[in-house]
Amino acid sequence: MAYAVKEIFYSLQGEGAHAGRPAIFCRFTGCNLWSGHEKHRADAVCQFCDTDFVGTDGDGGGSFKNAVDLAKAVVSYWPDSITDVIHPYVICTGGEPLLQLDKDLIEAFHNEGAEVAIETNGTLPVPEGVDWVCVSPKSGSTVVVEEGDEIKLVYPQVGHQPSDFVHLNFEHFFLQPMFDEDENEHVKATIEYCLTHPRWSLSLQSHKLLGLQ
Numbered sequence: 675m676a677y678a679v680k681e682i683f684y685s686l687q688g689e690g691a692h693a694g695r696p697a698i699f700c701r702f703t704g705c706n707l708w709s710g711h712e713k714h715r716a717d718a719v720c721q722f723c724d725t726d727f728v729g730t731d732g733d734g735g736g737s738f739k740n741a742v743d744l745a746k747a748v749v750s751y752w753p754d755s756i757t758d759v760i761h762p763y764v765i766c767t768g769g770e771p772l773l774q775l776d777k778d779l780i781e782a783f784h785n786e787g788a789e790v791a792i793e794t795n796g797t798l799p800v801p802e803g804v805d806w807v808c809v810s811p812k813s814g815s816t817v818v819v820e821e822g823d824e825i826k827l828v829y830p831q832v833g834h835q836p837s838d839f840v841h842l843n844f845e846h847f848f849l850q851p852m853f854d855e856d857e858n859e860h861v862k863a864t865i866e867y868c869l870t871h872p873r874w875s876l877s878l879q880s881h882k883l884l885g886l887q
């Protein structure tokens with residue numbers, strides 16, 4: 675299978691349980707909840723996306739003709755100096771990575787010595803072998819991934835309440851304030867929700883606060 679990738683970059687994970695951890699990000703092209711084109715935003719299922727996942731023109735992006743080529747390209751971003759010390763940590767994101775991430779690619783990443791994480795909207799099944807599953811539900815969609823490592827809910831969202839997900843089989847439950855013109859109010863509301871519902875913890879988009887990619 676061929677793979678379309680918007681961009682590949684090395685940075686720090688900004689959110690959730692692995693916040694601060696060095697990681698290679700593989701941003702796949704395309705999403706099943708929005709075309710990525712502004713002219714379709716009003717009709718999109720997911721209304722608050724701020725990610726460019728259209729095309730293959732970002733740094734390191736392109737069309738990769740098979741899983742091995744893509745895995746090697748991604749892992750090449752891990753600094754040589756630390757390869758012998760700690761294995762590469764690869765975060766498959768998007769767009770929606772589960773439109774493309776398959777068993778062949780997971781195996782190819784593992785053969786390169788990498789640990790494989792995904793950040794998914796949870797509407798598509800997760801193939802076997804993924805090492806870290808992070809689900810971020812989007813209002814208007816149906817979540818089918820009911821177990822994993824962390825659930826990261828942007829808050830508040832009309833139609834998706836934290837209580838809709840708290841029974842699911844995840845180890846970590848994070849609320850992340852909605853990033854828009856009312857962000858300060860959303861931060862306060864998120865803190866208040868966590869304080870009164872301590873199953874949930876606050877997650878901040880620290881990469882944005884720090885100006886990281």
Ligand code: SF4
Pocket residue numbers: 705706707708720721722723724725727768769770795812
């Ligand atoms: S599901 Fe994620 S990638 Fe897709 S439109 Fe929503 S925020 Fe963007």
